[in-house]
Amino acid sequence: MNSKTTEEKKMLRKVMRSRLKNYFSANDGKIDSELAAGKILELDEFKSSEIVLAFLSAKNEIDCQLIIDIALVTGKIVAVPKVKSESDMDFFILNPQMPLESQVAQGSFGIREPKDELLPLNTENLSEKDVFVIVPGLSFTKNGFRLGKGKGFYDRYIQRLKSSGAKLFLSGICFPFQIEDSIPTDDFDEKMDFVAY
Numbered sequence: 029m030n031s032k033t034t035e036e037k038k039m040l041r042k043v044m045r046s047r048l049k050n051y052f053s054a055n056d057g058k059i060d061s062e063l064a065a066g067k068i069l070e071l072d073e074f075k076s077s078e079i080v081l082a083f084l085s086a087k088n089e090i091d092c093q094l095i096i097d098i099a100l101v102t103g104k105i106v107a108v109p110k111v112k113s114e115s116d117m118d119f120f121i122l123n124p125q126m127p128l129e130s131q132v133a134q135g136s137f138g139i140r141e142p143k144d145e146l147l148p149l150n151t152e153n154l155s156e157k158d159v160f161v162i163v164p165g166l167s168f169t170k171n172g173f174r175l176g177k178g179k180g181f182y183d184r185y186i187q188r189l190k191s192s193g194a195k196l197f198l199s200g201i202c203f204p205f206q207i208e209d210s211i212p213t214d215d216f217d218e219k220m221d222f223v224a225y
Contacts, residue, residue: 155193
């Protein structure tokens, strides 16, 4: 990994965390979250997807609850992530018959995570399935480059999905002030197909 890129990423993460903190000190993010979510809901790739991988928002993070709700109501399989180890995460399938809050608990890094009794998504069974992945990030470019939080969870998981033979569509989601003209990237950083903001 290029040490210059690493430093640039570190600086940009700091800037973005500060912007998010300032934004959330005056907003709850609900309206802007729903505006960004609406752009994803309009996509043909979302409408035709069989499986939606979403995330449960952490503090000072955009919320994709609306996407989860619509995906469940329209009969899609919806799964959300849980950190399993320092370097690994899995997605667990939500039960559309149960309230979301009864299926999640406070987990790693203070983030809501699916409870262990939920079924894990088996990446071995995704060949030829239309899988729509909503990816969080601290910053994105309009053409799909992403700055994550630095742990590499999503980059590794997306690699797993790619090797499963699934038909993937990757969408970033963020607030407009998280869009940058350029982002320092490494070879292993996954590029999005679309960014909603």
